[in-house]
Amino acid sequence: MNMEYLSTQPYKGVRDFYPEDMAIQRYIFDGWAKTAERFGYARVDASIFEPSALYRAKGQENEEMVNEQTYTFTDRGDREVTLRPELTPTLARMIAGKRHELYFPVRWYSIPNLYRYERPQRGRLREFWQLNADVFGDNTIACDVDMLVYVANIFKDFGATLDTFVIRVNDRGWMNSVFDSLNLTDEQKRAMFLLLDKKNKITAAAFDAEAKEIIGADFTLPSPSADSRIMQTVNILHDLGITNVVIDPAIVRGFNYYTGLVFEIYDTNEENSRALGGGGRYDNLTEMFGGDPITGIGFGMGDVSMVNFLITHQLLPENLTPAPTLTILPLEEIAAGEAIKIANKFRAEYIATVVDATDRKLGKKLEHACDDGIKFALVLGSDEVTSQSYTLKNLFTREQTTGTAEELIKKILS
RNA sequence: GCGACUAUGGUGUAACGGUUAACAUAUAGGUUUGUGGUACCUGCGAUUCGGGUUCGAUUCCCGGUAGUCGCCCCA
Numbered sequence: 143m144n145m146e147y148l149s150t151q152p153y154k155g156v157r158d159f160y161p162e163d164m165a166i167q168r169y170i171f172d173g174w175a176k177t178a179e180r181f182g183y184a185r186v187d188a189s190i191f192e193p194s195a196l197y198r199a200k201g202q203e204n205e206e207m208v209n210e211q212t213y214t215f216t217d218r219g220d221r222e223v224t225l226r227p228e229l230t231p232t233l234a235r236m237i238a239g240k241r242h243e244l245y246f247p248v249r250w251y252s253i254p255n256l257y258r259y260e261r262p263q264r265g266r267l268r269e270f271w272q273l274n275a276d277v278f279g280d281n282t283i284a285c286d287v288d289m290l291v292y293v294a295n296i297f298k299d300f301g302a303t304l305d306t307f308v309i310r311v312n313d314r315g316w317m318n319s320v321f322d323s324l325n326l327t328d329e330q331k332r333a334m335f336l337l338l339d340k341k342n343k344i345t346a347a348a349f350d351a352e353a354k355e356i357i358g359a360d361f362t363l364p365s366p367s368a369d370s371r372i373m374q375t376v377n378i379l380h381d382l383g384i385t386n387v388v389i390d391p392a393i394v395r396g397f398n399y400y401t402g403l404v405f406e407i408y409d410t411n412e413e414n415s416r417a418l419g420g421g422g423r424y425d426n427l428t429e430m431f432g433g434d435p436i437t438g439i440g441f442g443m444g445d446v447s448m449v450n451f452l453i454t455h456q457l458l459p460e461n462l463t464p465a466p467t468l469t470i471l472p473l474e475e476i477a478a479g480e481a482i483k484i485a486n487k488f489r490a491e492y493i494a495t496v497v498d499a500t501d502r503k504l505g506k507k508l509e510h511a512c513d514d515g516i517k518f519a520l521v522l523g524s525d526e527v528t529s530q531s532y533t534l535k536n537l538f539t540r541e542q543t544t545g546t547a548e549e550l551i552k553k554i555l556s
Numbered sequence: 557g558c559g560a561c562u563a564u565g566g567u568g569u570a571a572c573g574g575u576u577a578a579c580a581u582a583u584a585g586g587u588u589u590g591u592g593g594u595a596c597c598u599g600c601g602a603u604u605c606g607g608g609u610u611c612g613a614u615u616c617c618c619g620g621u622a623g624u625c626g627c628c629c630c631a
Contacts, residue, residue, distance in 0.1 A: 150566095151622080197631085207631070210557085228631045256631095261557085263625065397631055417630090442631085473590065506585090508592035521590060535591070542591090 155260070155268025165462035167271070170448055171253050174273045177299045181292045183251035183275055188232045190255065194222040196231045199430040203397075213257050225257035229274045230427070230440060237278055238431035246279025246436075265416045265447045273419070273448075276440040278427065283371060286403045286423065287378050289439050293407060293419070294384045296443075301457045307418065310390035311405040313372035314422070317394070318401075320364060330356055332398070341392035363391050375403065393420075401425040403439065411454050418451055419443025465515035466494040467554060468534075471507050473523040481522055484532070487547045493554055512537045518554060 152158050159167060175185065197208045208214060213225040226232060229252055237248065252274045262268060275292065277285055290309060297307055317338075321331045333356045341349055353361035366372050372389060379387045395404045402423030409418055421441030428436045452458040468488055472481040481497045488495040496516075498507050504521065511519050519535045526532045534543045534550045543553050 149622090154622085204631080207629090211629075211631090230631070258630085260629075262623090266630080395631090396629080399631090471591090503585095503588080504590060505588070505592055510592085512593060519591080523590065525590095533591095537592075540592090 153268075155262040157267065157269070162463045165464065166449060166458065167445065169459070169462050170445060170452075171271070173300055174251075174253060174296065177292070177296045178251040178273070178275055181249070181288070181295070183249040186233075186236065186250045186252050187254060188226075188229075188236065190226050190257070191223050192226055192232060192235075194224040196235065197224055197227065199231075211259050213259055226254065227256055227258045229254045229256070229272070229442075230276075231430075233274075233276060233440075234427045234431065237436060238428040238433065241428070241433060241436065244278075247285070248278040249276070250278070251275040265414070265444070265450060267446060271445040272442050273445075274440070274442045275421075276438055278436055278438040280439075281402070281423070281437040283374055283378070285439060286371075286375050287382070289421070289441060290375075290379055290387065290405065291382060291384060293405075293421075293441060294386070297407075297451075300452060302451075302455060304384070304386040306410055306455050307386065307451070308408050308410055309384070309387045309405055310393045310408060311372065311376065311387060311403060312389060312391055312393040313366070313370070313402060314394065314400050314404055315402045316366055316370055316372055317391070324357060324359075324361075326357060334361075335394045335398075338392050339394050339396070342390075372403070395420060395422050399424045399427075405441075407443070409451050409454065413454055414447065414450050416447060418447045461515070463515070464494075465517075466496045467516065468493055468495045468518040468520060469507070469511045469516045470495065470497045470520045470522055471504060471511075472497065472499050473504075473521070474501070475524050476522055476527065480527055484520075484522065484547060488551060488554070491551045491555065493551065508535075508537070520550070 157163070178185070194208055194212075194214050197212065198205050207227070208224060212227045215223055217223050233250065233252075237244065253271055254274060255269055255271050257269055260266065260268060273296075275289075277289060290311070293309065294304070298304075314335075317335070318331065321334060326334065334353070337349065337352050337356065344352075350361070366389065376387050376389060393404055393406050394400075395406075400422035402425075404420070404422035406417040406420035409415075419442055421439065423437070423439040425437055426435035427438050449458070468485075470481050470485050478499065481499060485495045485497050498511070500507070508519055517537060519537055520532055521535070522532070530546060531544060532547065532550060534545075534553060535541070536543075543550065545553070
């Protein structure tokens with residue numbers, strides 16, 4: 143027989159979540175949810191499917207993105223469908239759909255799984271999860287500040303200190319006004335934003351040379367004035383104790399819908415050079431759906447880089463994988479229902495209980511229960527079933543206690 | 557899309573161009589059929605695929621595939 147077996151590897155760029163991986167993911171998602179809700183964000187989600195038009199609508203550059211970097215296919219009804227590569231257009235759709243019944247500002251967060259057809263590398267996969275938080279309909283400085291306080295607290299809530307990460311901020315509105323004062327064309331502006339984006343990757347001389355090529359004159363970046371919005375924002379944050387906020391003109395974010403504050407979070411450990419997350423302020427999120435403009439500020443960060451951050455700074459607790467509390471080990475002569483009946487008594491009191499009715503030797507069962515992190519074992523033979531008195535063994539201390547199910551439940555819960 | 561590097565049991569590693577492909581760990585079982593973590597014994601299990609060079613390839617060369625890391629991009 144010459145059978146072609148299937149590979150046990152997952153599809154390129156996606157992950158399997160074995161219990162230990164799932165435990166880490168849950169730890170992070172729970173942490174994200176907790177902080178978001180403490181700051182008043184309500185959780186939302188939507189389908190991973192969207193009509194491709196939703197992503198194409200934002201212009202030529204999005205057209206290319208959809209064609210080259212998304213999972214797009216035609217369904218059986220000849221509709222063009224895209225697996226969501228980001229959540230923002232979906233949120234825009236949801237906001238626009240209920241714009242007349244929502245009281246603004248609206249604070250929403252979500253932990254969507256997103257799909258991008260890209261070459262996988264460190265911190266970047268084809269399926270990943272992302273914390274997404276937005277405030278719609280509030281363009282005050284207070285809103286900007288509170289967003290960054292929230293961002294800092296996401297990290298603090300995982301136990302990170304302010305020296306382990308830095309929040310780099312910039313203001314695209316301010317950058318635009320600088321470029322306007324130089325009478326730059328839209329094309330020159332765009333080129334300058336692209337150049338600034340790679341400022342930290344090239345030499346100062348190369349930057350100056352390229353800038354001169356774009357605008358036809360020497361370019362020196364002015365400092366924002368003390369009463370500028372960006373300086374006010376940073377000063378308030380420093381007063382609030384968020385001291386790891388710095389202005390960095392190289393932060394522009396790739397897309398042009400950002401119109402005000404833009405920011406990115408970086409690990410201060412060089413090992414994780416990629417941004418941990420970022421976001422910014424936009425003017426009109428719901429433009430493609432018509433109606434009055436809705437302003438807002440949004441933020442996103444990926445699960446992969448979050449795990450890398452926590453591991454790098456030793457902030458990931460050990461023993462996250464949940465184990466049952468009790469295992470019941472019936473001997474051969476015990477009927478199947480008998481062990482389960484007793485297990486159910488413990489389960490009714492919310493003690494996580496399993497029954498190991500395999501024909502392995504008792505010694506092996508105990509050994510594995512211990513390896514799995516199960517704390518208690520109860521060996522069930524015909525004596526116990528008749529007397530209704532059981533012996534509970536603490537697998538960590540080897541201490542044994544004998545009593546009725548009710549007594550043992552108390553013992554475990556104490 | 558472009559480039560660099562890597563590919564041996566489930567996992568982590570060995571092996572001058574010539575061995576029965578080794579070791580650890582994991583796993584299944586035994587010593588021990590009502591009480592474990594130590595110890596000892598046994599079993600299972602691998603050279604990514606296709607070509608080429610060679611008397612002979614895990615080893616050298618070419619290609620595919622996969623992975624890792626960069627570039628591009630990063631919504």
